[in-house]
Amino acid sequence: MRPCHVSDDLLFDFAEGSDVGTITAYEEQVLIDDHVATCDECQAFLAEVWDGGLGKDLAEPVLRILEMERFIVDTAQFGGGILAEFLRALRTYGFDGGDD
Numbered sequence: 001m002r003p004c005h006v007s008d009d010l011l012f013d014f015a016e017g018s019d020v021g022t023i024t025a026y027e028e029q030v031l032i033d034d035h036v037a038t039c040d041e042c043q044a045f046l047a048e049v050w051d052g053g054l055g056k057d058l059a060e061p062v063l064r065i066l067e068m069e070r071f072i073v074d075t076a077q078f079g080g081g082i083l084a085e086f087l088r089a090l091r092t093y094g095f096d097g098g099d100d
Contacts, residue, residue: 004039006032011042015049016061 014032036042 004041006042011045015046017065
């Protein structure tokens with residue numbers, strides 16, 4: 001553990017993008033994002049993690065997030081295409097309240 005009392009597990013969660021929220025440091029609640037932004041020891045640890053200098057493989061969580069993002073984009077595009085076809089059908093078959 002570092003002098004700032006932040007554990008390796010907490011920093012691994014932070015590195016993986018897990019919602020770690022707050023830490024107890026110096027008897028106060030501190031957002032982990034704010035703490036990491038000002039703590040040289042934590043930044044050095046995270047630099048090793050992200051460089052691959054430590055034994056934790058972050059490829060799987062990162063790929064999982066990218067696959068989910070791609071799924072959401074594809075689903076939104078597919079849904080948008082269906083909506084466009086539905087609106088075109090309404091206009092074609094006279095349900096737009098007009099041309100009769």
